[in-house]
Amino acid sequence: MCVTCGCSDDAEGKITNLQTDEINHHHDHHTHTHTLPDGTVITHTHHHDEAPQIHAKIHGTTISLEQDILAKNNLLAAQNRGWFKGRNILALNLMSSPGAGKTTLLTRTIHDLKQQLPISVIEGDQETTNDAQKIKETGCKVVQINTGTGCHLDASMIERGLQQLNPPLNSVVMIENVGNLVCPALFDLGEYLKVVILSVTEGEDKPLKYPHIFRASEMMILTKVDLLPYVQFDVERCIEYAKQVNPNIQVFQVSAMTGEGLDNWYKWLTAKVGSLSIFLL
Amino acid sequence: MHELGITQNIVAIVTEHANGMKVQKVVLEIGKLSAIMPDAIKFCFDICSKGTVLEDSILEIIEIPGLAKCSQCGAEIALDKPFGVCSCGSVQLDLITGEELKIKEIEIEEICV
Numbered sequence: 001m002c003v004t005c006g007c008s009d010d011a012e013g014k015i016t017n018l019q020t021d022e023i024n025h026h027h028d029h030h031t032h033t034h035t036l037p038d039g040t041v042i043t044h045t046h047h048h049d050e051a052p053q054i055h056a057k058i059h060g061t062t063i064s065l066e067q068d069i070l071a072k073n074n075l076l077a078a079q080n081r082g083w084f085k086g087r088n089i090l091a092l093n094l095m096s097s098p099g100a101g102k103t104t105l106l107t108r109t110i111h112d113l114k115q116q117l118p119i120s121v122i123e124g125d126q127e128t129t130n131d132a133q134k135i136k137e138t139g140c141k142v143v144q145i146n147t148g149t150g151c152h153l154d155a156s157m158i159e160r161g162l163q164q165l166n167p168p169l170n171s172v173v174m175i176e177n178v179g180n181l182v183c184p185a186l187f188d189l190g191e192y193l194k195v196v197i198l199s200v201t202e203g204e205d206k207p208l209k210y211p212h213i214f215r216a217s218e219m220m221i222l223t224k225v226d227l228l229p230y231v232q233f234d235v236e237r238c239i240e241y242a243k244q245v246n247p248n249i250q251v252f253q254v255s256a257m258t259g260e261g262l263d264n265w266y267k268w269l270t271a272k273v274g275s276l277s278i279f280l281l
Numbered sequence: 282m283h284e285l286g287i288t289q290n291i292v293a294i295v296t297e298h299a300n301g302m303k304v305q306k307v308v309l310e311i312g313k314l315s316a317i318m319p320d321a322i323k324f325c326f327d328i329c330s331k332g333t334v335l336e337d338s339i340l341e342i343i344e345i346p347g348l349a350k351c352s353q354c355g356a357e358i359a360l361d362k363p364f365g366v367c368s369c370g371s372v373q374l375d376l377i378t379g380e381e382l383k384i385k386e387i388e389i390e391e392i393c394v
Contacts (some may be wrong), residue, residue, distance in 0.1 A: 039346035039359070043319060060305050060391040065298060065384045069290050069309075153282060183283035186316055212316045215363050243365040247372050 004192040038166040064196030073187055076155035080190025081161065084173070090273050091173040092141060093189050095213055096197035097206075101129045105163045105197065106174055108256040110138040113266060117273060118171040124178045125155040130174065141165055154185040155190055172273065181206070185213040192276075193217075201231055202206045204238035214280035219250045221265065283322035285329075287382070291322075294328045299334045306339040306388035314347040314363045314379035333355050346377030 010225045038196035068074065084091045096102050103123075103164065110119050120141035123132040132144035143165040145157050158175065167173050175191060177184040185194075196217035198206055201224055207214040214220065220242050235253065242249050252268070295307055307326075311317050319342045326340050347360035353371035360379060366372050 041322070041342075043344075045340045062386050062389050063298060064386045064390045065294070066295055066386075067384045069287055069382045069384060071294075072290065127329065150286070155284075182316065186283060207351035211363050244366070244372050 005135045013161060014025045018168040031164060070186070070188075073155045076159055077190040078189035080155055080158050080162070081192075083159075084190060084192070086274070087167070088165055088170045089173055090171075090276055091175060091189075093184070093191035093194045095174045095177045095181070095194060095217065096179060096199075097181045097202065100179070100197045100202065102176050102179070103134055104256045105221065105223055106135055106176060106253065108136050108262065109174075109266070109269075110135070112262065113269070114139070116270060117169055120165055120167040120171060120173055122153075122158065122165060122175045124157070124176055126150070126178060141167065143153065147178055151178060151180050152187050153177050153189060154187045158189045161230075166243040174267070181213050182209040185216045192272075193219065195219045195221060197221045197223055199229050200228055200236070201236070204234045205241060207238065207245050212248065214242055214245045216245070217249060218220075219252070219268075222251065222253045224244040224255060225253045225256045225260055231274050284318060285325050287317060288322055288325035291326070291384060292335055294334055294384055295335055296333055298387060299389050302334065302337045304338045304387055304391045305390055306341060306351045307335065308341045308343065308385040310381045310385045310386070311349065312345045312346055312379040312381040314360065314376065315382050317382060319344060334354040343385065345381045348377045349374040349379075350377055353383050361370040 018048075033040050033041060041183045062149075075265050080091075082091075094102050094106070106121060110121075113119065118165060119133045121143075122260075123129075123135060123144045124141060124147060125131055125144065126147050126149070128146070129144045132142045133143040143161045145161050147153065147157070155176065175189060177189075181196075194217040197217070200222060206243070207220075209264060220239075222238065228235070239251050241273075242251065249269075252261060254265055256262070286343065288346060291307070291309070297305055309320035309322070311319055312321070326335075330336050330338065342365055347363070349360050349365065350356070350359050351358065351369060351371050352373040352375055354369040355376070356367055356368060356369065358365060358374065360374070360376070363376065363379070364372065365374060367374065
């Protein structure tokens with residue numbers, strides 16, 4: 001029996017090779033879970049082939065770390081934030097599932113605001129430079145970051161991307177994150193704020209299904225509203241869900257194809273830029 | 282799966298603090314509202330710790346339950362997701378616990394002389 005938690009040793013594995021008479025003990029860790037009265041769950045592993053007297057002696061020096069696992073990313077993000085601030089740059093982190101219309105909204109925004117706002121873009125995708133090519137056609141500066149197997153951008157990638165992008169002072173940097181409604185929510189890039197983009201072809205309950213990303217975002221942009229006559233999507237209910245998860249979330253409804261609702265988004269963007277005294281208009 | 286990157290961070294941080302000594306145990310605090318799955322961390326830990334001072338170390342994960350305070354009436358509510366509704370009807374909740382993502386402590390081998 002385990003002296004730590006009282007579990008049985010039945011899980012121990014022992015393999016005997018009948019050709020060589022070699023006996024191999026199972027050296028894998030065995031997992032135990034304890035739930036404390038306040039709901040805290042503790043899971044730990046230990047070697048099951050430890051004799052109790054050895055098990056009692058294996059404890060070495062304990063060092064209290066109390067260290068945030070994301071500390072390194074958050075430190076780099078803070079440096080990026082300072083970098084943006086020092087150059088009077090408004091940086092937005094655009095997050096959505098793949099195909100929600102981030103790139104289409106971006107190209108339209110860049111095209112329509114070209115005369116008022118210098119915008120440059122960091123494109124995040126697992127593979128290809130397709131999106132960056134589309135952005136490049138608008139005439140604005142763009143850098144593509146391919147994450148390979150990575151499912152989100154992180155602060156270190158942005159730091160390197162900015163060195164390549166070299167955005168002008170007093171401008172806007174749009175960071176288009178990897179298409180994913182889960183992981184990007186956890187990683188601060190140093191942006192001014194996070195924006196979640198949801199298309200009306202995805203289902204109105206997304207804010208409840210993927211609450212972390214909606215909670216982390218200050219704004220939700222509902223895209224493809226021109227398709228509302230053709231899809232079953234309850235806009236009011238979607239907004240209600242989003243506000244349930246994040247009562248302070250701002251919502252814009254737009255169509256990058258027809259231009260519907262884009263004025264409100266543009267007004268917000270230019271007002272935000274103005275409030276940061278980025279441009280002396 | 283962002284847990285792989287998170288686990289690589291854990292191994293890097295612990296390696297740095299272990300100063301070349303063998304690590305026997307790593308204790309993590311993971312909030313239940315942190316969007317990190319302990320099972321996925323455990324799965325990645327064996328792979329990421331291979332060939333490092335953490336290899337064969339014990340991984341203990343303390344899951345911190347979600348707790349929020351209602352900004353309207355001040356009541357404290359237990360949460361199993363990062364949002365909810367207070368009995369007073371408000372959805373303005375400030376999370377108190379449940380978002381932790383921390384290496385609490387490590388245990389390194391003692392050299393007996």
